[in-house]
Amino acid sequence: MNAAPRVLAVIGDLLAAAAPDERGALWHLAEQGRELDANLVRLPPGAEVGEHQEDALDVLLVVLAGAGSAGAGDRDLPLGPGTVLWLPRTSRRALAAGPDGLTYLTVHRRRPGLAIKPPAGAYEGGEGPCMLDRVCPECGRLSQDPAPVFCSRCGERFPER
Secondary structure, three states: OOOOOOOOOOHHHHHHHOOOOOOEEEEEOOOOOOOEEEEEEEEOOOOEEEEEEOOOOOEEEEEEEEEEEEEEOOEEEEEOOOOEEEEOOOOEEEEEEEEEEEEEEEEEEOOOOOOOOOOOOOOOOOOOOOOHHHEOOOOOOEOOOOOOOEOOOOOOEOOOO
């Protein structure tokens, strides 16, 4: 049986239903069997997603409302409604919302499920390390950064250590 296309969300309705001060991921793609992930994210005025590097996935970011900038290495790229930004894997990136905030949609290949494997030649006994301090308190994403400051999915700041 072939899968049927269907409307999953109407961005305008999602934004209208969100509280004016609601931030982070307002919506995400959650359909079973999908090969893509997508997130609708709102950053309030002046908020930032700290510099980080995504090693596994290219990300397409589409600005829907507001303005800001994307730190891309040694330069800042201006972002405004309708801007489409490609964030290639292994690139360092950061986002900063302007005075009106920044609302954007990200789309990328779905991440494979997490699997804990010891490094080659590692001792295989005992318990694995606790990584709860690397789990975003807002959206639950496990950060690949060993000392995360901001979540790369929703922009939430990690608690101080």
